[in-house]
Amino acid sequence: MSERHLIIGAGPVGRHVAAELAREGRRVTVATRSGSDLAIPGVDAIALDASDPDALSRAAEGVDVLYNCANPRDYTAWETVWPPLASSLLTAAERSGAVYAITSSLYAYGPVDGPMHEQLPDAATDHKGRLRAGMWRDAKRLHDAGRIRAVEVRASDYVGPGIGQNGHISRQLPAASKGKTAWVFGRKDVPHTFTDVQDVARTIVAAAADSGAHGRVWLTPSNPAKTQEDALNDVFRAAGIAPVPVRSMPRALVAAASLVSPLMREINELAYQWRAPYLVDDSAARERFGIEPTPWDDVCRRTAGVTAVTL
Template sequence: MSFHVIVGAGALGTSLALQLADAGTRVRIVTRSGGGPEHPLVERVKADATDADELARLTRGAEVLYNCANPPSYEMWERLWPPLAASLLEAAERTGAVLAIGGNLYGYGPVEGPIHRDLPLAATDHKGRLRARMWAEALARHEAGAVRVTEVRASDYMGSMKPMGSYPELYADQARVRRRVFTFADPDQVHSVTYVPDVARTLAAVATDERAWGLGWHVPSPEARTVREMVADMAREFGVGRPSVSRIPRPLLRGAFRFSPFLREVGELLYQWDAPYVIDADVTTEVFGVEATPWEEIVRATAAGLEARASHGSRGPRGSRAGRASRPGSPTRSS
């Protein structure tokens, strides 16, 4: 029986663990809390994944080590990501496991036209530079023959996430209960979203296929839509009237940067919403046969998740794109 290790039990880690286990793979999921999904083939372990010795011990015998973790807030990325990424690389090198990374599109920075994997990772904001640096370090170890690595890059998550972790889902939830939805940027620019189970399917596909190693792969996503269109579709699924959509005035938002470190971090990523932001994943589909879940199914799943969370009084978004979904996009855009 195959044995895989997953670090992180947020939206991505949970979806991946269940998909692998349902397919007959034995899974060990590692988190600080010892949490994760319940399944006969899923073992939940409480451990600090930044401890390379402990992570290597837990990974021994595994075919794949997945990075599905993410610090819980943008403000923590520079402090928490480097030691975690280094530990994952070290554990993969010591054990021979393939390191499969759940990533996002931040490393590309602003681009013109569709975002395809051959573009340079040329971000100028610190979160994008950090994600690009993490991949560069992993790729350097791969090219030196020390480890086998691959990365999948997704746009903003949608799906049944607990807790809520992306701005498309936040806007969808506003459509459920409000007559007006407020957005941080232009609601009439098309923007790709990625379904969490599709990210997990792509990770599982590339992790065990040597054609994928040493490369980044984009997650197949449905046709890009505007926030206004997404809100209308979600409202229809909720069975409520179509709400109006208003953009928060940029001067007002920038004024809040002085008082909110989180909003300052969001401000660096507004380029993703002020112009078309469209992922191109054709190569992934051609090579691995992974296709995007139809938009209508994503809407139904997202609505069901939001309604279930509301009935249990769960809190709103505090996560990032890979593990807990990215803010305002990632994944962490992303992982």
Template sequence: MTDRHLVVGAGPVGRHVAQMLAARGSEVVVATRSGTDTGFAGITHKRLDASDSDALSAEAEGAAVLYNCANPGDYTAWDQFWPPLASALLTAAERSGAVLAITGNLYPYGPVDEPMHEGLPDAATDHKGALRAQMWADAKALHDAGRIRAIEIRSSDYVGTGVGDNGHVSRQVPGAMQGKRAWVIGRKDQPHTFTDVLDTARLLVAAAEDGTAHGRVWHVPSNVPRTQQEAITDVLASVRRPPVGVTAMPAPVLAAASRFVPMLRELRELSYQWTRPYVLDDSAARQHFAMEPTPWDEVCRRTAVQ
């Protein structure tokens, strides 16, 4: 196996993956549509339309792993963004022989009444969840047919370094640090798993390079669930800031606003994640990879100072 790695996407996960690989001396190429420079030494940055299967395949030639760390800039445009990119990634993985390592999420499961484990069916009916479920189903089918090698890792909502507006907690931090009230979706008192974005990158790399881990989904080891109010309070306390008021946006207000704000309309469709316990069972990955999550206090500090 070569030690060349192609990372598609320079968002929170892609940046951590690239930095981690470069730090150990691997050859790393980060490909984005804009040619974004991650600012880390030892990484080559390429301007590339990854939905162009021929261009992506050419760049993936000779790579040991092709990482799907793409992070759509427009949350409302997934239906246009993902299908051509997912197709190109499958084509490039098959042509190049690189392992396809997919950064997934929990959307495919849809609403659940138990801790989410990898044995649950991908039963989502909302368009985002169904789309992500189909992406993994397509990759799994090619893997099972022996045409590619693929894995997908799934995490809950991101916290940690570099998450910013990509996280429900971290987007509240700038205002909360100034003593402003935090507004959250759903309920503020339900247990919810939050995943350190660095731990997501750690598992993605580990699973990609472990042949016994291929062909299935893995859940990222994450800390004990916290409510939204507890998580925001913990982040502030980690840098010795006092707690702030946390208010759940009333459902009628969210419903009315979603009629005019596309982003809120998308979030409302997934609001079930915040109205009941949303808990990740990560025991399989902990056992297989002997991996534990980054301590919560450290994750909170990195969330506060990003």
């Protein structure tokens, strides 16, 4: 009988993980609160409140791999949403015996000098970075105790289809298509790593399947860093959009907006990511899994199609 895989979350990463597994002929179920059908051949959908440990444990019974691809819709509500959800996922992983595969960001590292790599400590001081670091710390503790099998794959800012307004690049497409200026956070002229969601999916599937890869973090193979201006122009070109001015939002304006807007407050706290080079050394994952990133031209074409995707 083919392996069974349960994916929590049907955002861009969850959808790509489901499609990747379905192509391999795996039995795949995607759980969301609504239970909406993803319309991916071979993929089932169920309605589930994954923060309920008993309900999630029942759904995970007999499952080989449990994927955490959740992404809370409200960026300002992580402290409310993530703790019960993360705890429930750990409980379900322990009860079911499934490999627990976590998709995550680079937030846990905080500001660093030079490229990020897996041997760096989780040293974030902002609340989002500390939260994500704590989620992995809790999973690693249970893994080291022999109570679960866990692995985490981290990625930089997402590009590719389905990202929409949640992506620093894709959110600019609708306005740019009307000839409007593209306003970016931080500097527009420093290199920044972008990661295609397809490559995140390929990496987490490979890491979950490789028992020797468990118990640690892996960084998703990504293309060489691009400045925000260059990345935007590349995607605009792929979308057939005429060039538009790319300008940096004044720091004083962002700081002032953060005083009244909870979302801008969150963004301002993480603004270090856009004010200095934000680079990834993904050599360990490339060597371990034999994965190379999707070619940049293909990434741009995939991202350019995001305006036709409904989240």
